[in-house]
Amino acid sequence: xxxxxxxxxxxxxxxxxxxxxxxxxxxxxxxxxxxxxxxxxxxxxxxxxxxxxxxxxxxxxxxxxxxxxxxxxxxxxxxxxxxxxxxxxxxxxxxxxxxxxxxxxxxxxxxxxxxxxxxxxxxxxxxxxxxxxxxxxxxxxxxxxxxxxxxxxxxxxxxxxxxxxxxxxxxxxxxxxxxxxxxxxxxxxxxxxxxxxxxxxxxxxxxxxxxxxxxxxxxxxxxxxxxxxxxxxxxxxxxxxxxxxxxxxxxxxxxxxxxxxxxxxxxxxxxxxxxxxxxxxxxxxxxxxxxxxxxxxxxxxxxxxxxxxxxxxxxxxxxxxxxxxxxxxxxxxxxxxxxxxxxxxxxxxxxxxxxxxxxxxxxxxxxxxx
Amino acid sequence: xxxxxxxxxxxxxxxxxxxxxxxxxxxxxxxxxxxxxxxxxxxxxxxxxxxxxxxxxxxxxxxxxxxxxxxxxxxxxxxxxxxxxxxxxxxxxxxxxxxxxxxxxxxxxxxxxxxxxxxxxxxxxxxxxxxxxxxxxxxxxxxxxxxxxxxxxxxxxxxxxxxxxxxxxxxxxxxxxxxxxxxxxxxxxxxxxxxxxxxxxxxxxxxxxxxxxxxxxxxxxxxxxxxxxxxxxxxxxxxxxxxxxxxxxxxxxxxxxxxxxxxxxxxxxxxxxxxxxxxxxxxxxxxxxxxxxxxxxxxxxxxxxxxxxxxxxxxxxxxxxxxxxxxxxxxxxxxxxxxxxxxxxxxxxxxxxxxxxxxxxxxxxxxxxxxxxxxxxxxxxxxxxxxxxxxxxxxxxxxxxxxxxxxxxxxxxx
Numbered sequence: 001x002x003x004x005x006x007x008x009x010x011x012x013x014x015x016x017x018x019x020x021x022x023x024x025x026x027x028x029x030x031x032x033x034x035x036x037x038x039x040x041x042x043x044x045x046x047x048x049x050x051x052x053x054x055x056x057x058x059x060x061x062x063x064x065x066x067x068x069x070x071x072x073x074x075x076x077x078x079x080x081x082x083x084x085x086x087x088x089x090x091x092x093x094x095x096x097x098x099x100x101x102x103x104x105x106x107x108x109x110x111x112x113x114x115x116x117x118x119x120x121x122x123x124x125x126x127x128x129x130x131x132x133x134x135x136x137x138x139x140x141x142x143x144x145x146x147x148x149x150x151x152x153x154x155x156x157x158x159x160x161x162x163x164x165x166x167x168x169x170x171x172x173x174x175x176x177x178x179x180x181x182x183x184x185x186x187x188x189x190x191x192x193x194x195x196x197x198x199x200x201x202x203x204x205x206x207x208x209x210x211x212x213x214x215x216x217x218x219x220x221x222x223x224x225x226x227x228x229x230x231x232x233x234x235x236x237x238x239x240x241x242x243x244x245x246x247x248x249x250x251x252x253x254x255x256x257x258x259x260x261x262x263x264x265x266x267x268x269x270x271x272x273x274x275x276x277x278x279x280x281x282x283x284x285x286x287x288x289x290x291x292x293x294x295x296x297x298x299x300x301x302x303x304x305x306x307x308x309x310x311x312x313x314x315x316x317x318x319x320x321x322x323x324x325x326x327x328x329x330x331x332x333x334x335x336x337x338x339x340x341x342x343x344x345x346x347x348x349x350x351x352x353x354x355x356x357x358x359x360x361x362x363x364x365x366x367x368x369x370x
Numbered sequence: 371x372x373x374x375x376x377x378x379x380x381x382x383x384x385x386x387x388x389x390x391x392x393x394x395x396x397x398x399x400x401x402x403x404x405x406x407x408x409x410x411x412x413x414x415x416x417x418x419x420x421x422x423x424x425x426x427x428x429x430x431x432x433x434x435x436x437x438x439x440x441x442x443x444x445x446x447x448x449x450x451x452x453x454x455x456x457x458x459x460x461x462x463x464x465x466x467x468x469x470x471x472x473x474x475x476x477x478x479x480x481x482x483x484x485x486x487x488x489x490x491x492x493x494x495x496x497x498x499x500x501x502x503x504x505x506x507x508x509x510x511x512x513x514x515x516x517x518x519x520x521x522x523x524x525x526x527x528x529x530x531x532x533x534x535x536x537x538x539x540x541x542x543x544x545x546x547x548x549x550x551x552x553x554x555x556x557x558x559x560x561x562x563x564x565x566x567x568x569x570x571x572x573x574x575x576x577x578x579x580x581x582x583x584x585x586x587x588x589x590x591x592x593x594x595x596x597x598x599x600x601x602x603x604x605x606x607x608x609x610x611x612x613x614x615x616x617x618x619x620x621x622x623x624x625x626x627x628x629x630x631x632x633x634x635x636x637x638x639x640x641x642x643x644x645x646x647x648x649x650x651x652x653x654x655x656x657x658x659x660x661x662x663x664x665x666x667x668x669x670x671x672x673x674x675x676x677x678x679x680x681x682x683x684x685x686x687x688x689x690x691x692x693x694x695x696x697x698x699x700x701x702x703x704x705x706x707x708x709x710x711x712x713x714x715x716x717x718x719x720x721x722x723x724x725x726x727x728x729x730x731x732x733x734x735x736x737x738x739x740x741x742x743x744x745x746x747x748x749x750x751x752x753x754x755x756x757x758x759x760x761x762x763x764x765x766x767x768x769x770x771x772x773x774x775x776x777x778x779x780x781x782x783x784x
Contacts, residue, residue: 006685252760252761252762255762256761256762256763263763263766264762264763266756266760266762266763267762267763267764267765267766268765269749269752269753269756269765271762272752272753272756272757272760272762273749273752273753273756275755275756275760275762276697276751276752276753276755276756276759276760277697277752279690279694279755279759279760280694280697280698280755283675283678283690283691283694284671284672284674284675284698286678287671287674287675287677287678287691288671288674290678291674291677309667309670309671312663312664312667313667313671358660361659361660361663361664361667362656362659362660362663364663364666364667365644365659365662365663365666368641368644368666369641369644370641370644370647370648370653370659370662370663
């Protein structure tokens with residue numbers, strides 16, 4: 001794994017921010033979020049060329065070979081700009097699960113194309129329960145001669161409708177196994193799910209005795225899944241704090257500019273105190289996200305605790321900041337044309353993706369020995 | 371003893387001196403003495419005297435003022451060596467509120483008289499700032515100081531004064547001009563405490579402790595040479611002093627019930643809340659587990675913020691995160707105490723030595739206000755964060771530009 005110094009990491013972050021300021025403006029987001037695919041193919045290509053899509057793919061497979069610190073930094077910018085893309089689906093979840101499973105032949109075939117963005121991959125993990133836990137897996141696999149047959153329904157599959165390849169985690173008689181599935185194959189039905197956050201793309205995937213190829217795994221599959229989810233949670237925390245910071249910034253700017261009763265509304269303590277509280281939430285969330293990234297990068301024994309903490313602290317901070325932002329703006333932010341609701345939608349949805357805050361608080365307490 | 375000593379020589383000199391002077395017996399003696407914040411024990415005084423004689427008390431200060439004229443970096447070398455053996459007394463050029471304020475703002479006679487003794491903790495000090503009518507709005511003080519000949523005659527009432535019973539001097543702000551706006555008519559003094567015009571009465575807190583006093587000033591006499599700064603510049607002197615105070619507060623933490631062993635000391639597990647819930651047999655209750663996790667996270671997040679602020683600072687970028695610490699700590703203390711109470715349930719209605727957990731929970735619930743009110747309420751702190759960090763405009767101040775004698779007063783003004 002390559003680890004950048006903090007200055008180089010800032011430079012990487014800056015380059016993504018510059019791209020976002022061109023390619024993921026509010027106008028662009030509003031256009032792209034109403035399309036079927038939910039991403040801009042040209043921007044996705046640029047992200048691939050910049051090495052952002054392949055951030056987590058190692059260099060021998062054509063990626064940048066970076067780690068959680070770099071990913072978290074990049075995701076802050078993506079989150080701030082509400083970037084509509086399959087980055088989390090393909091560049092994080094699928095790429096990392098393949099890394100963790102370590103099927104060399106498969107990785108040689110897929111990872112280079114995932115790294116460039118040429119191939120969009122996604123992971124089928126949970127089912128209709130929406131629990132990203134062992135109990136949540138609702139696809140089962142049975143061996144049929146040399147091959148395998150999948151039965152059941154996966155759901156909340158990120159960018160499932162855009163995926164060329166699905167990596168499916170399924171229950172077998174001997175625990176969990178992972179499979180490579182072509183979503184266009186017969187007996188596989190991918191259906192887009194209508195999403196509250198329009199920058200998000202989710203799909204359900206039904207398997208009706210679908211043929212699948214088992215992925216060789218060099219570690220227990222659930223362990224690979226757990227490590228993949230750890231990275232995905234760090235990425236999501238980065239995305240959330242990027243959004244949180246952005247919302248706080250534009251809310252404070254509005255409070256300085258908006259005049260009522262002959263005064264800037266930011267001079268009223270009713271508004272000022274809300275802003276001060278949000279700053280505490282925002283800074284705490286940033287600390288939590290970056291700390292989780294560094295713990296994961298160092299494989300620290302504190303990683304479980306730190307990632308769970310970041311998962312609920314960042315999700316809750318994002319929801320609170322976006323919700324309070326609308327209240328602080330007043331009527332203007334109740335209109336569709338104001339961006340606040342786009343962030344509120346993203347915050348509310350991201351707070352459920354990969355498990356809700358209660359789930360993460362429970363894991364946090366358990367990790368501390370409680 | 372020159373400003374151009376090299377680092378290695380200096381480090382060797384401190385080590386040598388400490389190895390010759392800092393004996394285990396002194397450490398033990400200091401530890402065995404009941405710690406109080408406001409008076410130094412005989413053993414501590416004796417040690418501070420040695421530190422002073424060897425010019426380690428304030429190594430950044432010039433030789434004229436008992437220092438060595440060292441750079442900040444070199445003074446830190448001295449501080450590190452003292453810290454290694456846990457010896458107190460150096461670095462007072464950074465943290466001794468009283469000596470720093472006096473040296474920067476005092477008149478020559480008073481400095482000659484007190485800077486040395488302050489470095490040796492031979493004189494005890496207290497703060498005469500807040501008044502019944504001037505809490506959050508400290509510049510609204512109404513204690514008056516009137517110049518008569520070469521003395522100021524002081525009348526008024528101060529409150530929240532720690533250490534007033536033992537103090538030799540109080541750092542006093544009083545109004546010397548009532549015809550100018552409130553910030554412009556304040557002067558700053560070293561007020562002698564042991565005189566007939568000064569009466570100290572202990573204040574009973576909601577915790578049933580008495581850490582603070584009321585101080586009644588009735589024709590108290592302050593020599594004119596005890597004025598710091600110029601007449602009317604007291605607000606500026608005060609702000610310099612407050613900056614020192616904050617830096618000291620940043621390095622020390624107030625524990626629960628000083629030294630009685632009733633506080634958190636009884637619980638040795640890393641997470642006292644987990645231990646408490648387990649002990650109460652309630653660690654398996656899902657709604658409590660959520661609250662325990664959430665409450666622990668507040669303290670953890672604050673620690674992560676502090677670590678990030680320090681890292682930012684080390685990289686040379688200033689950080690606004692530090693200003694959030696006090697607000698964060700208020701929430702931590704109130705929430706921890708609330709949750710302790712919830713975990714204990716009905717037992718929290720009881721008191722006394724048979725119910726130490728209840729005593730802790732109730733004490734901590736009440737004492738949390740020490741942080742959320744003391745040193746500026748949370749609401750004032752939110753104003754400061756909103757205005758200084760986020761750059762939001764101030765509320766209009768109706769009393770800022772009018773003569774103080776025309777400023778409105780209300781209830782609670784004593």
